[in-house]
Amino acid sequence: MEELxxxxxxxxxxxxxxxxxxxxxxxxGRWAGYRNGQFEFxxxxxxxxxAVRAVAGGGxxxxxxxxxxxxxxxxxxxxxxxxAKAAGAMRRRPVELSEERLAVVRxxxxxxxxxxxxxxxxxxxxxxxRVSVRRFVGGVWTTEKWVVTSDGANAYxxxxxxxxxxxxxxxxxxxxxxxxxxxxxxxxxKSLEGFDEFVAEESRKVVELLDKARAAPPGRYDLVFSPExxxxxVHESVGHPFELDRIFGREGAEAGESYVKPQNLAVExxxxxxxxxxxxxxxxTYGFYLVDEEGVPARPxxxxxxxxxxxxxxxxxxxxxxxxxxxAGARASAFDREPIPRMSNTYLVPGDWKPEEIIRDTKxxxxxxxxxxxxxxxxxxAGRYGxxxxxxxxxxxxxxxxxxxxxxxxxxxxxxxxxVGKDFxxxxxxxxxxxxxxxxxxxxxxPTFRSRNLLVLP
Amino acid sequence: MLRLVERLVDExxxxxxxxxxxxxxxxxxxxxxxxxxTAEEVSLYLAKDGRTTSVSFTGEPDLKALDEALKKxxxxxxxxxxxxxxxxxxxxxxxxxxxxxxxxxxxxxxxxGATGAERNAGAALLTYxxxxxxxxxxxxxxxxxxxxxxxxxxxxxxxxxxAATAARRIQxxxxxxxxxxxxxxLELAKGLPVRDVEPGRYRLxxxxxxxxxxxxxxxxxxxxxxxxxxxxxRYGPNDVGSAAASERLTLADVTADEGVYGFAPLDYExxxxxxxxxIRRGVLxxxxxxxxxxxxxxxxxxxxxxxxxxxxxxxxISVAPGDGARxxxxxxxxxxxxxxxxxxxxxRYQNIKTGQFSTVGRDVALAVKGGRPVAVVRRMRIxxxxxxxxxxxxxxxxxxxxxxxxxxxVPATVPYALVADVGVVK
Numbered sequence: 001m002e003e004l005x006x007x008x009x010x011x012x013x014x015x016x017x018x019x020x021x022x023x024x025x026x027x028x029g030r031w032a033g034y035r036n037g038q039f040e041f042x043x044x045x046x047x048x049x050x051a052v053r054a055v056a057g058g059g060x061x062x063x064x065x066x067x068x069x070x071x072x073x074x075x076x077x078x079x080x081x082x083x084a085k086a087a088g089a090m091r092r093r094p095v096e097l098s099e100e101r102l103a104v105v106r107x108x109x110x111x112x113x114x115x116x117x118x119x120x121x122x123x124x125x126x127x128x129x130r131v132s133v134r135r136f137v138g139g140v141w142t143t144e145k146w147v148v149t150s151d152g153a154n155a156y157x158x159x160x161x162x163x164x165x166x167x168x169x170x171x172x173x174x175x176x177x178x179x180x181x182x183x184x185x186x187x188x189x190k191s192l193e194g195f196d197e198f199v200a201e202e203s204r205k206v207v208e209l210l211d212k213a214r215a216a217p218p219g220r221y222d223l224v225f226s227p228e229x230x231x232x233x234v235h236e237s238v239g240h241p242f243e244l245d246r247i248f249g250r251e252g253a254e255a256g257e258s259y260v261k262p263q264n265l266a267v268e269x270x271x272x273x274x275x276x277x278x279x280x281x282x283x284x285t286y287g288f289y290l291v292d293e294e295g296v297p298a299r300p301x302x303x304x305x306x307x308x309x310x311x312x313x314x315x316x317x318x319x320x321x322x323x324x325x326x327x328a329g330a331r332a333s334a335f336d337r338e339p340i341p342r343m344s345n346t347y348l349v350p351g352d353w354k355p356e357e358i359i360r361d362t363k364x365x366x367x368x369x370x371x372x373x374x375x376x377x378x379x380x381x382a383g384r385y386g387x388x389x390x391x392x393x394x395x396x397x398x399x400x401x402x403x404x405x406x407x408x409x410x411x412x413x414x415x416x417x418x419x420v421g422k423d424f425x426x427x428x429x430x431x432x433x434x435x436x437x438x439x440x441x442x443x444x445x446x447p448t449f450r451s452r453n454l455l456v457l458p
Numbered sequence: 459m460l461r462l463v464e465r466l467v468d469e470x471x472x473x474x475x476x477x478x479x480x481x482x483x484x485x486x487x488x489x490x491x492x493x494x495x496t497a498e499e500v501s502l503y504l505a506k507d508g509r510t511t512s513v514s515f516t517g518e519p520d521l522k523a524l525d526e527a528l529k530k531x532x533x534x535x536x537x538x539x540x541x542x543x544x545x546x547x548x549x550x551x552x553x554x555x556x557x558x559x560x561x562x563x564x565x566x567x568x569x570x571g572a573t574g575a576e577r578n579a580g581a582a583l584l585t586y587x588x589x590x591x592x593x594x595x596x597x598x599x600x601x602x603x604x605x606x607x608x609x610x611x612x613x614x615x616x617x618x619x620x621a622a623t624a625a626r627r628i629q630x631x632x633x634x635x636x637x638x639x640x641x642x643x644l645e646l647a648k649g650l651p652v653r654d655v656e657p658g659r660y661r662l663x664x665x666x667x668x669x670x671x672x673x674x675x676x677x678x679x680x681x682x683x684x685x686x687x688x689x690x691x692r693y694g695p696n697d698v699g700s701a702a703a704s705e706r707l708t709l710a711d712v713t714a715d716e717g718v719y720g721f722a723p724l725d726y727e728x729x730x731x732x733x734x735x736x737i738r739r740g741v742l743x744x745x746x747x748x749x750x751x752x753x754x755x756x757x758x759x760x761x762x763x764x765x766x767x768x769x770x771x772x773x774x775i776s777v778a779p780g781d782g783a784r785x786x787x788x789x790x791x792x793x794x795x796x797x798x799x800x801x802x803x804x805x806r807y808q809n810i811k812t813g814q815f816s817t818v819g820r821d822v823a824l825a826v827k828g829g830r831p832v833a834v835v836r837r838m839r840i841x842x843x844x845x846x847x848x849x850x851x852x853x854x855x856x857x858x859x860x861x862x863x864x865x866x867x868v869p870a871t872v873p874y875a876l877v878a879d880v881g882v883v884k
Binding site: 028033035036038040041042043044045046047048049051059061062063064065066067068079083084086087088090091117121132133135167169171176177179248249250251252253254255256336337338372373374375376377378382384386405407435436437 | 479481482483484485486488489490491492493494495496497498499510512513514515516517518520526534535536537559562566577579580581583609610611613657688690768805806808809810811812814815816817819820839841863864865883
């Protein structure tokens, strides 16, 4: 395999390419589903093939083939080089890549052994049966990648992952309907520990909150957010707009652009309490990797330091545009997808408050534990987050459960932060971007934190 | 492979899907990547004693995975929806692969059409798909088909506009018209004051991109047999025949129509995809089914096992045009007072059963007074239920466009829609 990949790289160079990258990727695993206590589906899937990226004639070409024979790979190389040259003819500025110290490495994690159907049945058994719609879907699979580039990268990895998702809907004609989505995952079976109890607790809350939660009076409140809320906020309003390809407009027609503009990368995002990191190297996490798809060694990226933009998530192409080194942000979801800048494990850095101290210190506010519907505009400024579980805070004490929506601008959310907890938790997700779409495994989280004077509407 | 397993199971079906994809992506009027990728998946469905599973793989047969699946099959729980395969494939259908090199020309034409735009971004995709079905009852079927779409988003200062065109062949795309539509909207919006929307309930004019998106959500989430069975649909089996929408709405799945993006004459169960009226003049007319969901609800399959064996899905939806104006200016005049929403993205649900959702306005949105645009509106979301949108339809334009882009759940042929009393927030 290694010899074939090296030969393919050399062949691309001989065709006039300035850079050639060959990646072999194999994803294989099993998936299953349960619906309202009944088996729904089960199956296995395996997808493998070669991806070739070439820079030639000033353009970027990409070709992928599921076939393993040498002639098919070499044909893919020819196509990638040809397409790169065609693309280059419609560019004003040639594509360049940053120079990097590239990885020559192999790493592998132990496989995950789990009886998937049995586990999903256990989850359903734990769920509160008053929840009328219960759907659980899970997958356990292994991703092998091998990247060889014309400038020296040679990196092999084998990483198993498990992911479980639960959809819980409580429905009573007289009271309405309430939904909670839950998920867990990581690179070992340990990442599912305690998830059954979480399902039990959250399904019970579906029933209770449907019954008890009342609309919060509209107005401005001091909001205390849980680690789950910290996670969705950093992902949507810091991680995505800090992807450098988005800042330079590459995702303009699809996943959107950014409030960070090429002419002003030195943006102030929030108060001095706000620090945000994206770190693929955290062991066990769903977004784990040690070398990216361009062969660059991974490291933590400090996106925001003391409220100010510190660095952006980038691959080699966009690093070259701003004159920095890549921070190993290039990821691809499958063998037939191109590597583009993506998040991994993104979190708000903990501070020094105990979570209960933040609540005790809040006179009139709302504690938001979890969310339902959420969305944000395509430059990642105007966000809306619906509460699943939230409670009024009066004089430092949690009171009755409430429903409502936070409508907030990114700058307002982060500028009003004045207390950050020392607790910490990560939540799993699948991050969407790219065309064709690429869902990649990520986590997001952080500590409990407070942001003052935010607008809550029913 | 069927020969290998036929003595070990009660029945099996094999589906081979091969696809050649070509994509030109562009931004800032430059090609960011020219891509091609080949997809080649073999999927095998296995059933024995009412237990079912599937195995899929790329390239060469994965005998190890097949062996493991056969060993696991007797240990799986019973499939509560199990019914025998009853394939009824249509005649084989072939067509030649399109010339992908015309894609870059289409992109150049779209950009040329967007006069006055400072920069453009987008993508053009050509897919040539080959589909083959075979089962242990000796039934087989196959087809090959092209499909293509192009999206262009044009920017002018802080304003942007998106247009999409979808078809079965590159030459049927309308790239120049797509670019020109963006130019028209940007020109209309140029110089207007910019303001935030005032939350409330308004009369909205929804473009085909927005209306097609929302009807695609309805079809995917509420009108498939599996979601009806699981209870996550707004509708139950007994709701067929009841009022679901304004009588102006007739919504169908037209995946079987030769001319539509996503055309598929055959599904994973070897059945011909049928044209299905889902809502007829406002009345719920039916659901999309595979063999299993159809049997559970006591009807015939509609041939919508389009993505695999376990869940039926729409392939291309269509809304019958109405008698409203044909063009944007005429439609704005019909709107009178309200808002025009040109594009949306990021649709999320408070609750999929009630369909309480919000979706974020994208590109130019216009405040309209007396039939004329008076302001560009930023920060606009629709926040309501899908049912409210369906019931509020007052008029549909007399022409429909075939559209598809990155954030649409299903390709669609849809008109503009005038919808009354829709919830809007910032």
